[in-house]
Amino acid sequence: MRSHPDNAAYATRDLAVVWHPCTQMKDHEHLPPVPIRRGMGVWLEDFEGRRYLDAISSWWVNLFGHANPRISAAVAGQAARLEHVLLAGFTHEPVIELSEELVALAPQGLTRCFYADNGSSAVEAALKMSFHYWRNVGRSRKCRFVTLTNSYHGETLGALAVGDVPLYRSVYAPLLMDVITVTSPDCFVREP
Numbered sequence: 001m002r003s004h005p006d007n008a009a010y011a012t013r014d015l016a017v018v019w020h021p022c023t024q025m026k027d028h029e030h031l032p033p034v035p036i037r038r039g040m041g042v043w044l045e046d047f048e049g050r051r052y053l054d055a056i057s058s059w060w061v062n063l064f065g066h067a068n069p070r071i072s073a074a075v076a077g078q079a080a081r082l083e084h085v086l087l088a089g090f091t092h093e094p095v096i097e098l099s100e101e102l103v104a105l106a107p108q109g110l111t112r113c114f115y116a117d118n119g120s121s122a123v124e125a126a127l128k129m130s131f132h133y134w135r136n137v138g139r140s141r142k143c144r145f146v147t148l149t150n151s152y153h154g155e156t157l158g159a160l161a162v163g164d165v166p167l168y169r170s171v172y173a174p175l176l177m178d179v180i181t182v183t184s185p186d187c188f189v190r191e192p
């Protein structure tokens with residue numbers, strides 16, 4: 001079997017300092033993580049020049065290919081002009097433009113955008129907004145959520161609470177809010 005010293009060296013350095021998400025780290029004693037040097041379109045490439053077709057179709061799907069030239073140029077251009085300013089008390093052109101385009105696409109009545117920095121945070125924000133809406137209309141006792149079996153919404157405590165994957169959830173059950181779980185209409189796993 002061909003050896004891959006560069007890959008192996010990166011895997012060793014990684015395992016000395018990194019905990020990987022949703023991973024039992026003991027598994028990596030037998031199956032090291034794959035060190036990726038770069039991506040191009042649908043391909044990932046390791047440090048030995050081996051290419052992998054990126055067919056990850058669940059988490060963090062890359063819709064437009066790796067190192068998409070147009071997206072990279074837009075990100076670089078934006079970073080050179082203004083990389084960040086908080087939205088509390090400030091605004092900027094990209095957030096206004098994006099929000100205008102999203103509102104134009106959204107169903108009638110959905111007229112504002114609120115931003116979070118990842119999926120879990122977005123779920124947390126949605127849970128809080130929903131609770132806050134009912135509080136604003138005088139129903140502050142309305143504070144339980146209905147969730148679907150087999151659902152996954154992220155790893156933060158609120159997102160975990162409204163999800164239903166025992167592998168991720170069970171250890172943290174004492175920390176999670178009480179939800180009402182109903183059967184998912186998902187046709188993939190249900191009985192015929």
Ligand SMILES: Cc1ncc(COP(=O)(O)O)c(C=O)c1O
Pocket residue numbers: 058059060118119120121152153154155
């Ligand atoms: C359906 C779904 N919701 C929420 C999340 C959480 O997103 P993030 O990992 O950006 O927090 C994920 C992540 O894989 C997801 O698949």
